[in-house]
Amino acid sequence: MFHGGSFGLEVLSWLATVFIFVVGLFILFLIGVYISDVTQTKHAIRRNYPVIGHLRYFFEHIGTFFRQYFFTMDREEMPFNRAQRSWVYRASKDIDNTVAFGSTRDLRPSGTILFVNHPFPTLGKDAVKPRDITIGESYADRPYTTSSIFNISGMSYGAISKPAVLALSYGAKKADSWMNTGEGGLSPYHLEGGADIVFQIGTAKYGVRDEAGNLSDEKLKQIAAHEQVRMFELKLSQGAKPGKGGMLPGEKVSTAIAEIRGIPQGEDSISPNRHPEIENNDNLLDMIHHIRTVTGKPVGFKAVIGDNTWIDDLCKTINQRGREYAPDFITVDSADGGTGAAPQSLMDYVGLPIQESLPLLVNSLVNHDLRERIKVIASGKLINPSEVAWALCMGADFIVSARGFMFAMGCIQALQCNRNTCPTGITTHNVKLQKGLVAEQKSTRVHNYIKNIVREVGLIAHACGVRSPRELNRGHARIVLENGTSVTLEEIYPCKSSVH
Numbered sequence: 001m002f003h004g005g006s007f008g009l010e011v012l013s014w015l016a017t018v019f020i021f022v023v024g025l026f027i028l029f030l031i032g033v034y035i036s037d038v039t040q041t042k043h044a045i046r047r048n049y050p051v052i053g054h055l056r057y058f059f060e061h062i063g064t065f066f067r068q069y070f071f072t073m074d075r076e077e078m079p080f081n082r083a084q085r086s087w088v089y090r091a092s093k094d095i096d097n098t099v100a101f102g103s104t105r106d107l108r109p110s111g112t113i114l115f116v117n118h119p120f121p122t123l124g125k126d127a128v129k130p131r132d133i134t135i136g137e138s139y140a141d142r143p144y145t146t147s148s149i150f151n152i153s154g155m156s157y158g159a160i161s162k163p164a165v166l167a168l169s170y171g172a173k174k175a176d177s178w179m180n181t182g183e184g185g186l187s188p189y190h191l192e193g194g195a196d197i198v199f200q201i202g203t204a205k206y207g208v209r210d211e212a213g214n215l216s217d218e219k220l221k222q223i224a225a226h227e228q229v230r231m232f233e234l235k236l237s238q239g240a241k242p243g244k245g246g247m248l249p250g251e252k253v254s255t256a257i258a259e260i261r262g263i264p265q266g267e268d269s270i271s272p273n274r275h276p277e278i279e280n281n282d283n284l285l286d287m288i289h290h291i292r293t294v295t296g297k298p299v300g301f302k303a304v305i306g307d308n309t310w311i312d313d314l315c316k317t318i319n320q321r322g323r324e325y326a327p328d329f330i331t332v333d334s335a336d337g338g339t340g341a342a343p344q345s346l347m348d349y350v351g352l353p354i355q356e357s358l359p360l361l362v363n364s365l366v367n368h369d370l371r372e373r374i375k376v377i378a379s380g381k382l383i384n385p386s387e388v389a390w391a392l393c394m395g396a397d398f399i400v401s402a403r404g405f406m407f408a409m410g411c412i413q414a415l416q417c418n419r420n421t422c423p424t425g426i427t428t429h430n431v432k433l434q435k436g437l438v439a440e441q442k443s444t445r446v447h448n449y450i451k452n453i454v455r456e457v458g459l460i461a462h463a464c465g466v467r468s469p470r471e472l473n474r475g476h477a478r479i480v481l482e483n484g485t486s487v488t489l490e491e492i493y494p495c496k497s498s499v500h
Contacts, residue, residue, distance in 0.1 A: 358396060
């Protein structure tokens with residue numbers, strides 16, 4: 001008995017030693033993973049949440065095998081489903097973006113877009129790059145010429161973090177695209193990357209306001225003196241909150257943001273729900289003409305459209321007053337756009353979605369013989385190649401996106417944009433969370449995203465039998481009706497011409 005007991009104790013002692021050794025190895029392994037995670041610069045989640053951040057990728061991977069047992073499928077999540085986000089993630093990482101075993105997209109619902117493949121598609125040797133388009137030609141002293149199709153929409157420094165602005169700036173430069181400052185003014189971080197810039201003037205006129213909040217010609221000239229600032233965009237409204245101005249809480253108004261925006265530090269800054277001096281179309285055209293005269297650069301406006309009455313009246317006013325008063329471009333935003341926080345009643349129920357407002361705008365410009373004078377920029381949930389190709393078919397000259405680029409930088413749709421808790425460091429001023437977003441790494445993903453969008457839009461164009469994306473028109477896409485059959489976009493939205 002004694003001998004057996006001694007043997008049992010030895011076994012237990014050996015097992016305890018092995019257990020302690022294994023636990024020690026495991027702890028060393030975790031320490032190694034921790035050090036690896038906090039020092040690597042590619043993945044914001046792992047950098048901000050070392051060790052446990054790996055669970056995100058594990059669950060994402062096993063989800064593909066267990067999806068048949070759960071209700072949430074690839075295309076059921078909102079506001080952007082898994083299929084949409086996954087395409088952007090893969091494109092931004094420049095990895096294989098092919099899928100297997102068929103599409104998860106349901107082609108039957110009313111409103112579904114289908115592209116018309118040509119029996120003799122364009123050969124690669126016959127493909128051509130997107131042609132140059134000049135904005136403000138003959139009307140601005142310094143017009144802007146670019147071939148870029150896909151660009152970065154307005155995201156203010158303050159709404160997004162310093163490393164996010166830097167990543168976008170460097171990435172846009174690499175891709176020869178432009179970036180919009182958003183209404184928060186021009187920061188040094190917008191300029192640092194060297195990208196072309198569209199300066200947005202919001203209702204509070206941040207960055208170009210005097211002490212009373214009025215538009216300052218002197219500050220307009222200072223902004224325009226930057227060679228990188230190519231155009232000015234007067235924001236009338238945006239998708240998330242048409243009819244409401246933004247509010248920046250005082251705790252977010254740091255010394256740097258106060259200086260950039262021209263507002264008191266530490267105080268709440270509430271933007272008017274419209275430009276007080278713009279009460280009608282004549283006022284709008286006067287403002288556009290004034291800014292263009294002062295800056296010498298192309299000027300347009302951004303708006304969510306409610307119906308065709310206003311646009312038709314605006315076109316009539318332009319033709320009465322003269323084309324020199326016309327905006328050089330119009331950015332049409334979708335009612336379901338917007339990265340920032342907004343009252344749900346405005347976000348869900350006010351304004352037209354881009355699917356209706358874009359053809360409405362293009363048709364009005366064509367009908368009033370203003371299509372060549374005024375360029376069209378489409379905005380609002382257009383983050384994948386199919387959506388960009390659709391907008392080109394509808395007559396857009398350019399497409400811009402904000403949330404697509406947030407995904408490219410690593411956004412996981414945590415829906416924390418209106419708080420200071422963004423886990424990927426994009427929409428937070430928490431320095432501990434910002435450290436996960438390394439601008440140099442994410443700028444490459446921004447570049448890759450743009451590159452792969454343009455490449456795959458080109459694939460769609462070639463399948464439709466044209467040589468370049470800007471040759472797409474409404475005859476190249478069809479829309480599914482309620483009865484399950486489809487008709488071309490030109491049958492649903494007839495237009496004399498939709499030239500780019």
